[in-house]
Amino acid sequence: MVDTTVNLCGVKLQNPVIPASGTFGFGAEMSEFYDLDLLGSISIKGTTLEPRFGNPTPRIAECAEGMLNSVGLQNPGAEHVAKVEIPQLRQRFHQPVIGNICGFSIDGYRECCRLIAPQVDIVELNISCPNVHNGGMAFGTTADGAAAVVQAVRDVCDRPLLVKLSPNVTDIVAIAKACELAGADGITLINTLLGMRIDLRRRQPILAQKMGGFSGPAVFPVALRMVYQVSKACNIPVVGCGGVRTAEDVVEMMMAGATAVEVGSENLRNPFACKEIVENLPAVMNDLKISKLTDIIGIIE
């Protein structure tokens, strides 16, 4: 028997596998495919204070080993999420829930957190969405901007606070350290990389927004590198996210320094991705002679 449990910011997870925000909705659709209770946790769809339609379509483009999205945080708003979506999720999912919150102003983030935090076990602060103007990534691309949001949200957040960072920066370590100093309990790495594709026949960008977030297996090495750098520099847990599609990828992320691992785009092409990863994890651990998953966190010097 192998031990797959991990402790994420004081919250015990039966395994480190977490569907990433925006690739799993609020769980209802995926529960038609399998029993969600086998997951470590779920990071629910990014939530803003007010309901959002999101960006114009097309919002999806494909590329080699990955995809672009410019969804733009479509969500029914914090009140609806807190009152309807999370209680519904709790009925079909009995593991810890991560609430992912986003905003366009510091006040917006705070108000959103006030509504969502009481309903979830961990809050994930999204300051890295590349698809909305004056929001998300605007805060996450400077150390000062990141620290300001984290501090403001920290004051109203009585749950463990993860901060999800953008890879579209020069110095990820400086931003992560600023978040740690401002009171973050953990760092999620990475949100999507800003990318673009063009339809050659139409001579137009494929995405209506022109640019969008690049994700999928192609970004795995970038995410892994950032997880490694940040986990070495900070003293708070790191959640690895980016291009994960197999149990081996989970182990690799953890060796690089991740305490838990989020699975994103793979959920959109294989609805059973997270289930397969969870089920394959013990065999992969046996094969690699890992009896306790926490033993390998950050073993790379």
Added chain:
Amino acid sequence: MLNIKMKVVENVAVANEVYRMNLVGNVPQLVPGSFVELSVPGFYLRRPFSVAATAEGRLMLIYKVVGKGTAAMKDFPVGMELDVIVGLGNGFDVARARRSALLIGGGLGVAPLYQLAVALKKRGVDSTLCAGFNSANDIFLKEEFADVCTEIRYATMDGSCGMKGLVTEQLLDIEYDTFYSCGPLPMLKAVQAATHTPGQLSLEARMGCGYGVCMGCTILTVSGPKRVCKEGPVFEKEELVW
């Protein structure tokens, strides 16, 4: 929604750049107008396709080569095993048709109307098909439709088959108690204006997942944002805003 393996038993050209793929496997009875998501080896995202026909353990897809993914599909050999998610979307409401239904299709949008016409015939409903194409050599399933529809009117942009012009220009004298339509957005918009009863329109969209979690295919309706893949692809005529 069901993720199954299916085997290619036929994959042949039936019109200009249009192919018919027959698949066999453990597929349940599918609602007309629902769709499938096919995994194409070498491509990251699945491809959504309407279902042209289903029978016991059998699925017929009509697809057009429009990009690299569909170009790869036309070379799928007989015997190849495919990963398919079936039973996606809401589908047409067949039960609402009482005596006569009007089916309006444009281009590839004609494909799912075949399964619908078969289902309507089983219920004893008379179907009139109005199908629009660019040219005669784009037309597919001509004989199959002839077997299940009481009347068929073709319209082609070049006049090479049926009336020359738009499919929506020939609806005036047809009697029907409801209509169903599938095709390009400009055609659906014209259908909305040219029909005099409630009816259903099936939309096409660029999708990420096809099962409602990525929010890639959302449209704005009179009752708020709806996902084409989940609340759709079939919408009520009154729901759509353009």
